[in-house]
Amino acid sequence: AQSVTQLDSQVPVFEEAPVELRCNYSSSVSVYLFWYVQYPNQGLQLLLKYLSGSTLVESINGFEAEFNKSQTSFHLRKPSVHISDTAEYFCAVRKPTGFQKLVFGTGTRLLVSP
Amino acid sequence: SQTIHQWPATLVQPVGSPLSLECTVEGTSNPNLYWYRQAAGRGLQLLFYSVGIGQISSEVPQNLSASRPQDRQFILSSKKLLLSDSGFYLCAWMAGVEQYFGPGTRLTVT
Numbered sequence: 001a002q003s004v005t006q007l008d009s010q011v012p013v014f015e016e017a018p019v020e021l022r023c024n025y026s027s028s029v030s031v032y033l034f035w036y037v038q039y040p041n042q043g044l045q046l047l048l049k050y051l052s053g054s055t056l057v058e059s060i061n062g063f064e065a066e067f068n069k070s071q072t073s074f075h076l077r078k079p080s081v082h083i084s085d086t087a088e089y090f091c092a093v094r095k096p097t098g099f100q101k102l103v104f105g106t107g108t109r110l111l112v113s114p
Numbered sequence: 115s116q117t118i119h120q121w122p123a124t125l126v127q128p129v130g131s132p133l134s135l136e137c138t139v140e141g142t143s144n145p146n147l148y149w150y151r152q153a154a155g156r157g158l159q160l161l162f163y164s165v166g167i168g169q170i171s172s173e174v175p176q177n178l179s180a181s182r183p184q185d186r187q188f189i190l191s192s193k194k195l196l197l198s199d200s201g202f203y204l205c206a207w208m209a210g211v212e213q214y215f216g217p218g219t220r221l222t223v224t
Contacts, residue, residue: 034212041220044158105157
């Protein structure tokens with residue numbers, strides 16, 4: 001079975017500062033990895049994903065995540081955050097084969113202040 | 115393109131009352147469908163999933179049930195709500211390797 005750990009429940013940062021949201025996973029098989037973002041009172045939106053290939057993946061709004069197999073991590077980073085990045089971020093994993101079920105972490109609330 | 119709808123958007127119900135939340139998907143056929151609950155300050159808990167009409171799998175035993183009467187319709191129900199059923203309910207479907215979520219229903223049980 002897979003599991004996901006997001007150790008930071010809340011990360012406060014100032015606008016234009018860099019940020020890293022940590023995600024570690026556990027799995028006995030290879031996995032696909034995802035980051036989702038949830039704005040208040042909305043559903044989740046896919047931010048980026050790692051399936052295979054380059055270990056660094058990027059989103060259209062400046063976030064990036066790096067898959068590190070040896071450390072079983074998929075940390076999310078942004079070099080300069082905006083107020084509008086304030087949201088909850090969820091890391092998730094799933095097996096490439098078999099029934100398609102995502103396993104989510106408990107989420108990290110990113111709070112960007114001016 | 116595919117779209118997922120949920121209604122109602124918000125709901126306030128007394129303890130012991132019944133519940134029916136509906137989710138429909140447009141633009142696809144035979145999707146895998148999912149119900150999640152997000153309690154205040156907690157992550158997402160998978161409640162039910164369905165791979166086809168009438169096929170429901172439960173992840174967590176509780177007083178909720180799910181049904182899939184049509185290919186693109188997924189319903190979450192309860193006969194008698196508990197205070198602990200309060201939360202944000204999200205419907206989702208899987209498209210290839212990615213999961214897409216509906217806008218959610220905020221349920222408050224009083």
